[in-house]
Amino acid sequence: MQLLEGKVAAKHIKQNLKEDIDLLKKKGLVPNLRVVIVGNSPASLAYVNMVRKSFNKEGVNADVLKLDESISEDQFISELEKLNNDNKVSGILIQLPLPKQINTSKIIKLINPNKDVDGFHPLNAGKLLIGEDTFIPCTPYGMIKMLEEYDIDIEGKNAVVLGRSNIVGKPISLLLMEKNATVTICHSRTKNIKEIASKADILVAAIGKHNFVDESMVKEGAIVLDVGIHVVDGKLKGDVDFENVKNKVSYITPVPGGVGTTTIAMLMYNTVKACKLINKTN
């Protein structure tokens, strides 16, 4: 078993970005991410601090807009409009989930598509579907970069994706298909999920259930990408029962230290891309 380490891929992604960041700086431009957080979730705040530290090291700005848990949808929209129109803000990330008085799909449609570093706006999601240049959602994009980093061939492989979310399951399925994998998507209503998963050369676990994947669900020598983030007894754990599968797989992403780390690197990539886009420069 070999670990697929997020920091190894992230290092190369950031190295490649350095030239772009320096070039922008010479033009007086600094990529600038604004993360919008509604409420006081400690996990959200911790995540944003991690993003800020990682960005600042590379000379990229990341600021937080903290809004009250009880903010109305109209007020939220007027805050978003300000960010959409602020020339100094290159990228906007609205931390999900939002409180229930705010209609998430309505809000996502109101993000300036050129600042949509998450790639969640329907215009960007549609471009991904038809294979056009766009903001690719950070988590799936990072997973592809991770496979590339470790020279893992995707073409012709059987890939099984557990989960069908707009944020991970659907986009990673499209990206794997684009790389010529044969993709099967499983979800809560799938019959024989074990049987299907255990035929996977590449298995993506993005169901949001701790320890969902055990050795009975993985093929000998499989490549396993674990997207899960769960806090169990104060420790970060994934969707895969790591100890149980580790001797059966060829490669696996650890949690922490796997997919999450590349997610942040791709967020930086998308923020630099947004800065170029909104300033109409290369």
Ligand SMILES: Nc1nc(=O)c2c([nH]1)NC[C@@H]1CN(c3ccc(C(=O)N[C@@H](CCC(=O)O)C(=O)O)cc3)C=[N+]21
């Ligand atoms: N609009 C939106 N976009 C997001 O991308 C988004 C979101 N909302 N809401 C919350 C989730 C969560 N998420 C994480 C990304 C990286 C790590 C990460 O880097 N984790 C480290 C753990 C570091 C630690 O705490 O030890 C790791 O896995 O190694 C974690 C969580 C992005 N999210």
